[in-house]
Amino acid sequence: MYERRRELSDEDIGIRAFKIRRAKAVEHAIERIRRSLGDGWQHLNPEEVEELEWILGELWAYIARDDWDELRFSRLSMQEVIRILMYGSQLRRDARNSIDILRDVAAVVRDLGERDSVEGLD
Numbered sequence: 001m002y003e004r005r006r007e008l009s010d011e012d013i014g015i016r017a018f019k020i021r022r023a024k025a026v027e028h029a030i031e032r033i034r035r036s037l038g039d040g041w042q043h044l045n046p047e048e049v050e051e052l053e054w055i056l057g058e059l060w061a062y063i064a065r066d067d068w069d070e071l072r073f074s075r076l077s078m079q080e081v082i083r084i085l086m087y088g089s090q091l092r093r094d095a096r097n098s099i100d101i102l103r104d105v106a107a108v109v110r111d112l113g114e115r116d117s118v119e120g121l122d
Helices: 010-043 046-062 065-070 078-093 098-121
Strands: none
Touching: 010 046, 010 078, 046 078, 046 098, 078 098
């Protein structure tokens, strides 16, 4: 009468939990970027937004959670978003080592915090 539900393994549950945490983190980062760019956000087409979400998901999977929490997505300019999209394109094409690309993406966002720290010393 009722089909028996497939039992989920701990691994399946872990994978699903990972994907949910990643999706929430990326959604939060995208919202911060969108608010920061204001009207500039409208210049991104749906494919570029999807690509940005994808590369940020890859970055989230690569970077330590404490480091992710320190990234300042709300300070990204359109130029920096375009640079991140370029890195995403390189990653999809396997143009360079994926770790190097993800380090470059992290550096784009990290440099913002370092720049603020230096500016604060003036």
